[in-house]
Amino acid sequence: GAVVSQHPSWVICKSGTSVKIECRSLDFQATTMFWYRQFPKQSLMLMATSNEGSKATYEQGVEKDKFLINHASLTLSTLTVTSAHPEDSSFYICSAGLDRLTPYEQYFGPGTRLTVT
Amino acid sequence: TQLLEQSPQFLSIQEGENLTVYCNSSSVFSSLQWYRQEPGEGPVLLVTVVTGGEVKKLKRLTFQFGDARKDSSLHITAAQPGDTGLYLCAGAGRGTYKYIFGTGTRLKVLA
Numbered sequence: 001g002a003v004v005s006q007h008p009s010w011v012i013c014k015s016g017t018s019v020k021i022e023c024r025s026l027d028f029q030a031t032t033m034f035w036y037r038q039f040p041k042q043s044l045m046l047m048a049t050s051n052e053g054s055k056a057t058y059e060q061g062v063e064k065d066k067f068l069i070n071h072a073s074l075t076l077s078t079l080t081v082t083s084a085h086p087e088d089s090s091f092y093i094c095s096a097g098l099d100r101l102t103p104y105e106q107y108f109g110p111g112t113r114l115t116v117t
Numbered sequence: 118t119q120l121l122e123q124s125p126q127f128l129s130i131q132e133g134e135n136l137t138v139y140c141n142s143s144s145v146f147s148s149l150q151w152y153r154q155e156p157g158e159g160p161v162l163l164v165t166v167v168t169g170g171e172v173k174k175l176k177r178l179t180f181q182f183g184d185a186r187k188d189s190s191l192h193i194t195a196a197q198p199g200d201t202g203l204y205l206c207a208g209a210g211r212g213t214y215k216y217i218f219g220t221g222t223r224l225k226v227l228a
Contacts, residue, residue: 004159032214043205043221044160093159097214104148104214108159 003027004096006109013084013116020080021112023094029074030096034106035067038091050077084116120144121208121219129225130196138191138222140206147211149189151180154203163191196226 003026013019023033032051036044048058048069056069066088068080077096081088091113097106124139140149148167152160164173166182166189173180177200179192189206203223207216 006159034215036218041223044207044218046215046217049215091157095159104209105150105162105165106214106216108152108161110159111157113157 002107004030004094004107004109006092006094006112008112009110010113011115013114015085015116016083018080018082019084019114020078021092021094021114023077023079023096023109025075025096025107028096028098030077030098031074032097033071033077034095034097035069035077035079036093036095038093038111040091044093047079081114084114086116089114089116121206121217123204123206123219123222125222126220127223127225129227132197132226132228133195134226136193136196136224138193138204138224140189140191140208140219142187142208144208144210145186146208147186147213149182149186149206149208150216151189151191152205152207154205160205193224196224198226198228200224201226 005024007022035047038044046059047062048056050056050069050071052071052074058064066082071077091111093111095106095108121142150165151163154160164180169184169186171182177194181190203221205221206219209216
């Protein structure tokens with residue numbers, strides 16, 4: 001159980017275009033989902049916390065107008081990178097969790113590798 | 118801002134050796150997790166610790182949460198090539214389920 005999927009697994013896009021990444025919890029309902037980015041050989045950096053039915057909470061330094069997050073249902077959150085630039089190339093990972101669990105445990109998706117040319 | 122420093126950053130050892138990875142912070146965490154990540158994949162949860170001084174074992178892996186809940190360690194006994202990967206600690210503060218990740222330790226076990 002507790003499987004999280006991401007789609008696509010990798011994407012290449014041209015500079016200036018927008019890319020949407022989906023994160024789905026396959027066998028459970030996730031009130032909260034998190035979006036991370038990871039540069040090569042670095043750790044995960046939390047970008048935003050996404051709660052179903054409400055606006056996402058962005059971490060300091062993350063542009064909310066550039067990284068649009070929508071959490072329309074308990075099993076789906078999307079991250080849209082708008083007007084992508086080469087510096088946005090990264091590994092984007094989502095996680096989902098059941099906030100009724102104590103301690104809270106999150107389950108990670110397999111990640112999406114974005115390359116902007 | 119909570120910061121989690123891991124040491125060492127890189128570790129290359131021979132199969133059969135023991136090793137310890139440390140995760141340190143000046144902040145107190147209500148819970149701390151350890152993950153292992155393979156290249157091109159998402160992190161996989163190894164353990165969650167919540168009580169100061171808590172020790173958990175997972176086969177050859179031993180995890181300890183510091184008494185003050187500011188630090189943690191991961192000890193691997195008789196390392197195997199399959200243990201190779203990026204090890205990440207992640208801590209959550211009181212009243213939050215938002216985990217902040219450590220700087221990571223890249224382990225390579227040579228056969």
